[in-house]
Amino acid sequence: MEPQNRPIRDFDSLDIFFTKRQPICPLPPTGEFKISSKLIALVEQHQFRGLEEEQPIDHIEKFEEICATRRCSGVSEDYLKCTLFSFSLVEKAYKWMRALPAGSITTWDEYKRAFLKNFYPKERLKWMRRRISEFRHEAHESFFEAVSRFKEYKRECPHHGFTEIALLNFFYQGVDEKFKMALNTASQGDFMTNTISSQHSH
16 A cells, blocks of 8 residues: 555554665575575674674685585575675674665675775774784794784785885884894895895795
């Protein structure tokens, strides 16, 4: 029934306002399809809550790894990923998804972009870039632990924008003096006078 033809009392009914509130609306398959309950359960094992200490890029990568190992006959990639991804969101992240405008997400790229924009904002990017540029060797941390931590910082911020030579400089300036000496020795003099290609050869 058209809204203008409905009795006024009907507008107090919840069903009118409940329809078409779903924000995630990929184009549905035309034929019969079924998304495995095992696949849904697998996605639910790797949930994202929206906490500051969580890594949204890691969550996306893990989710796409899971989807890459499974195929659902008759289901497009957009529909599969858009439908499954919502099962991976809980608490703050789930509330964020439900608050998106109705029908605003129709493809996986749109969903992923909106997710990263919200949980990896510019403020987070600035902080991640600062962790890299102001890298410091921690007390009681071995050289290999420092290297691993610096690599992890770079991995968590793939769009840091620093050149390779800048990254080498940040790391060198941040390590303990005794390790700087070891780097200089391995570089046959001064670590900072070597080329990028020569550093990668060590």
